[in-house]
Amino acid sequence: MFIKQFRYSTDNLGYLVFSDTQGLAQGVAIDGGNPDDIFDFAKARGIDIKYVTNTHYHQDHTCGNTRLLEKTPKARFIDCRSVREGQVISLGEPLEILLTPGHTKNDVCFKASDFLVTGDTLFNGTVGNCFSGDLGRFFTSLKTLMAFPMETKIYAGHDYVQEAMKMAASIEENNSDIVAYLQKYDPQLVVSTLEDELRVNPYLRFNAPAMMTRLEKRKLPLTTEEQRFSSIMEIY
16 A cells, blocks of 8 residues: 655645555545645556545545545545444555544544554644544544554644644653654655654653653643543643
């Protein structure tokens, strides 16, 4: 399975995920806010865009749907608000849909063999706002993503890397992994591994001793992982 990233607007990131099984190239556009470039890329490489879908239904992620569907009239639209856990998009190879509510009530992520498309659930270096108001479900969704192999690549819905690392450095000023993370940052291809995220992303570091010490000094709840996550979300 392959993935191509497309920038649009100020910091949005959209994707074409595709396979090339026995010479038959098929793809799905995810958060296709740059529809013309996605279409041109697919056409130039003989990729049949079979599906158009989204990680969630915020307008900055769905804004390219209509244009893409006009340009690919045979493509099927998959409404992320009505999918089920474990549903598979077949592109010759499986692309699994994960239900990851938290940012909104209907967020999903997409799992290939070695990468995740995470939308606004998990960014490179930070996480999304909890607009759903349900931190418990958001925590469960992030734990689901954190359980994948450490080498799993994270492709998110926005490029917030530089701002996120400034925040991370203000929280853990002695975390030397932040410098290494920034050295690998490339605005032309924004990607990290899950291992990278666990080293620097403050919102995933609720088990890090330094983070637990900070929460203890502030006298915030920290008995369970979920309490620590909620405390970090509350203060940062």
